[in-house]
Amino acid sequence: MAEALFRHLAGDRYESLSAGVSPAGFVHPLVLEVLSESGVETDGLSSKHILDFRPPAASPAPHLIISLCDYAEEQCPDFPSETGRVHWPVHDPYTVRGSPSRKLAAFRATRDIILERLEKALASDEIEAVLRAVR
Numbered sequence: 540m541a542e543a544l545f546r547h548l549a550g551d552r553y554e555s556l557s558a559g560v561s562p563a564g565f566v567h568p569l570v571l572e573v574l575s576e577s578g579v580e581t582d583g584l585s586s587k588h589i590l591d592f593r594p595p596a597a598s599p600a601p602h603l604i605i606s607l608c609d610y611a612e613e614q615c616p617d618f619p620s621e622t623g624r625v626h627w628p629v630h631d632p633y634t635v636r637g638s639p640s641r642k643l644a645a646f647r648a649t650r651d652i653i654l655e656r657l658e659k660a661l662a663s664d665e666i667e668a669v670l671r672a673v674r
Contacts, residue, residue: 540570540646541607541653547579548657553666556601560614562586567633569646577650593618602670607631607653623669627656 542557549555566584574581593616594600603623606612608631618624629652635645660666 540574540650541605541657543574543579543581543584544650544654545657547577548654548661556587556592557584558587558589558592560589560611560616562588563633567646569632569643572643573646573650576647577654589615602673603666621673623673625665625669627653629653629656 540557542555545553545555564586566581566586571581571584589604589611590596592601600619600622602621603625604615604618606615606624606626607629609628610631612626612628615624629649630645632642632645632649635642
């Protein structure tokens with residue numbers, strides 16, 4: 540979800556990638572639904588592992604890693620020192636149990652939180668500041 544939202548907001552200003560420490564192997568259907576509701580492009584989204592972006596598997600390493608849930612922050616492997624790290628704690632909607640409408644509401648809420656946080660970061664040049672600090 541974050542990858543698509545970031546790409547939607549930032550355009551080609553940044554390359555947006557998304558990965559998990561325990562990827563499900565598929566993009567959750569509710570992610571696709573809530574992104575589509577917001578007019579966000581979902582083509583090409585896939586479930587990826589964070590190790591796919593860590594050297595030597597990937598070269599160069601990402602310039603910035605933004606972790607969104609506490610579990611991901613705790614489990615994220617080490618990356619080179621020139622990779623910036625920030626943590627924006629967001630509840631993982633996948634963990635919400637209950638009715639379909641409750642689950643959909645959780646995915647919408649998470650989408651809105653991530654969207655707001657990304658808008659704020661882009662408007663304030665927070666991302667550029669982190670990148671400058673590690674260069």
